[in-house]
Amino acid sequence: MATTTSSTPTPFSVDAERLSELGAVFRGPLVTPGDPGYDDLRRLDNAAIDRRPALIIRCTGPADVIDGVNLARTTGAPLAIRSGGHHVGGHGSVDDGIVLDLRDMNGVWVDPANLTVRVQGGATWGQVDRETQVFGLAVPGGIVSSTGVGGLTLGGGVGWLVRRWGLSCDSLLSARVVLASGELVTASETENADLFWAIRGGGGNFGVAVELTFRAHPLGPEIAAAFVLHPLAGSEDVLRGWRDLAVDADETVTSRAMLWAMADDETVPPPARGKEVLIIGAVYAGDAAEGREVLAPYRALGEPLVDMSELLTDYRFLQSAFDGDDTPVHSYWKSLYLDRLTDDALAFIYARALERPDPSILVHIPAMGGACARTAADATAFGDRSAPFMLSFDGMTQDPAKLAEVRDWVRASVEAARELDGAGGTYLNFVGDDASDRQVVHEQFGANYGRLREVKRRYDPGNLFRVNNNIPPA
Ligand SMILES: Cc1cc2nc3c(=O)[nH]c(=O)nc-3n(C[C@H](O)[C@H](O)[C@H](O)COP(=O)(O)OP(=O)(O)OC[C@H]3O[C@@H](n4cnc5c(N)ncnc54)[C@H](O)[C@@H]3O)c2cc1C
Structure with missing residues (x-):
């Protein structure tokens, strides 16, 4: 699973010829400075943060994510993963780098018989609630409907159901994750259990969660x-x-x-x-x-x-x-x-x-x-x-x-x-x-920090995923 990456990201730029080559690879639109919609797409929830990525890839599925990760790794471009764009420190974007914008990956599939919900990595909590509530089910999320499921869950997730069913990440059953190597793996209690442990609180340090499967709980629509x-x-x-x-x-x-x-x-x-x-x-x-x-x-x-x-x-x-x-x-x-x-x-x-x-x-x-x-x-x-x-x-x-x-x-x-x-x-x-x-990242993980650094070394030794509450590889 180890992979070699450039540990020092270099500013990335893309000329028209390269853009056209990339356009033939990706299914989702590629957006660069000057394109219509660029300013809207790069806007984050926190207006105090104004980042200008060199390329925004509007991913439509795991293939775009895999190729986007490979592009960043092989070029040494700074890489940010964006779903809801709510991170108050602006971790959903990066200057002069590549943003994998997951917002078009917002499918939600509920299995009411098994009380599970599959959610694509760019969905918001409002989209999850829309699908689950029809079946009288809820997944513990945050308290604002536009917050991304990806960032909130991987960082924990505290909402109106936290005392009843725990953090959002406590209802996570498994995730499909694109690693720094470009590999797509499953993380669960039985597959890549160390990765599954790490993504429940360790944020986007270990890869891109393209799909998250949650336990759903009976609640609503009337509450x-x-x-x-x-x-x-x-x-x-x-x-x-x-x-x-x-x-x-x-x-x-x-x-x-x-x-x-x-x-x-x-x-x-x-x-x-x-x-x-x-x-x-x-x-x-x-x-x-x-x-x-x-x-x-x-x-x-x-x-x-x-x-x-x-x-x-x-x-x-x-x-x-x-x-x-x-x-x-x-x-x-x-x-x-x-x-x-x-x-x-x-x-x-x-x-x-x-x-x-x-x-x-x-x-x-x-x-x-x-x-x-x-x-x-x-x-x-x-x-x-x-x-x-x-x-x-x-x-x-x-x-x-x-x-x-x-x-x-x-x-x-x-x-x-x-x-x-x-x-x-x-x-x-x-x-x-x-x-x-x-500074507080280290302190907050406490005794888990050493293990997190080991897991980071295993899955992202070159620290490709560093625009986050970063955990350096051991
Ligand atoms: C208005 C508002 C309300 C909020 N309410 C709550 C709340 O009720 N409860 C709560 O716990 N938190 C809440 N938050 C905080 C929220 O949990 C964090 O800001 C979280 O990072 C937001 O996730 P996002 O996907 O929207 O953000 P983004 O900015 O898109 O991403 C944040 C981080 O997560 C990573 N990331 C996002 N998606 C993925 C993915 N699919 N795979 C891998 N990495 C990913 C990004 O790389 C980035 O590092 C709120 C924030 C705001 C601004």
């Missing part, structure tokens, strides 16, 4: 959710009340608190329009009628501005409740885990949220634990998942001139939060791409 918006000012009691419920919750309930500002438009009910809010969200992963009873205490906290729970009774609707519009957002995110959510921690988080330099910044506390925490740290590459809470400072602004201030605020917030009782670690799907972010 029970609590979704309650409180005025941010004076909401410390509500935050503490939510924490008490979350700590005692059965694992059928996954909840989160979000300190944020609502948009000032018709998508938001008038009482909360344009307001600074504390959102208490909770989802019951089971029978909807039963769930409404179980979630009642989450709706009974404090005196809300508006209770939207009755609007969120459809799983697909819930899964798109946080979808943004097309307004460019400049982002910088950082997170950590908390073993305890003490009153002091809540007071710190609340005070930080009040001091946000931009209302678009989201301070976010997803409850973890439950099924997620039952998997041992060494069972998948993801590492330690014992913490019952995550704390994420999702720095966002629509004003590019404000980004530096937002970034500094996020860094200072995380640094201060690291002093909290029981704080540690980082969720690698929520990191940017500066030196401090790259």
Whole structure:
């Protein structure tokens, strides 16, 4: 399986003659600077990141991926793999290199009898939910419908079902992966088990997942959710009340608190329009009628501005409740885990949220634990998942001139939060791409890091797949 690759990528360019030769090989369109659509195709979710690849290959299937990987390896071109393009550090693209754009590979096939779902590597969670919900099935994904299944799953995956069925990667049964050598292999518990271990948390370091097969779980279309918006000012009691419920919750309930500002438009009910809010969200992963009873205490906290729970009774609707519009957002995110959510921690988080330099910044506390925490740290590459809470400072602004201030605020917030009782670690799907972010990769994998480097040496010895939370080969 070993292969030789150039360890130093060299800028790549392609002239008209070469492009025409390549055009005869690839089934999907090849897009270069100056082509119509180039700027649209290279755009990432994070407007702060502006990469100009030399060639975007809009892959239509494994053959295009294999030839794209071979092209990058043999030319030494920097290579990025893009599915949803949501990585906040811009790992879905690369300057002067090749982007394998998987977005046209978005097929989803559900096998309701066997409770499995096959998903192509460029699909989004919205596309998966569309196909699975018809059968009353769900695969644990993220909370925004346009996020890519590929990046989110390979980096772990935390959503509304994390306490009931674990991380997204915990529902992965197998994957078809194009390696740096161009070989297409299966990774599962029984085939290339080391690769299967590594891709559940180790990100896109080991190859391109052209197909992922998941265990599907019975849920929806009707669900029970609590979704309650409180005025941010004076909401410390509500935050503490939510924490008490979350700590005692059965694992059928996954909840989160979000300190944020609502948009000032018709998508938001008038009482909360344009307001600074504390959102208490909770989802019951089971029978909807039963769930409404179980979630009642989450709706009974404090005196809300508006209770939207009755609007969120459809799983697909819930899964798109946080979808943004097309307004460019400049982002910088950082997170950590908390073993305890003490009153002091809540007071710190609340005070930080009040001091946000931009209302678009989201301070976010997803409850973890439950099924997620039952998997041992060494069972998948993801590492330690014992913490019952995550704390994420999702720095966002629509004003590019404000980004530096937002970034500094996020860094200072995380640094201060690291002093909290029981704080540690980082969720690698929520990191940017500066030196401090790259440092945390090693730390987060903990005792798994050495094994990951060995697996990387076996499957990608030349570090062809390096535009990611990179794990250098041993
Ligand atoms: C608006 C928004 C909401 C989010 N919500 C959540 C959430 O609810 N839960 C959560 O856990 N995370 C969430 N995230 C974070 C998300 O998990 C990461 O940003 C993830 O990297 C996105 O994957 P992608 O495929 O969209 O991104 P991309 O930028 O396309 O890719 C990200 C990385 O994954 C690699 N990759 C992507 N697809 C493949 C593939 N098929 N094979 C191999 N490598 C691949 C890429 O090379 C790159 O390194 C969110 C991010 C955003 C911007």
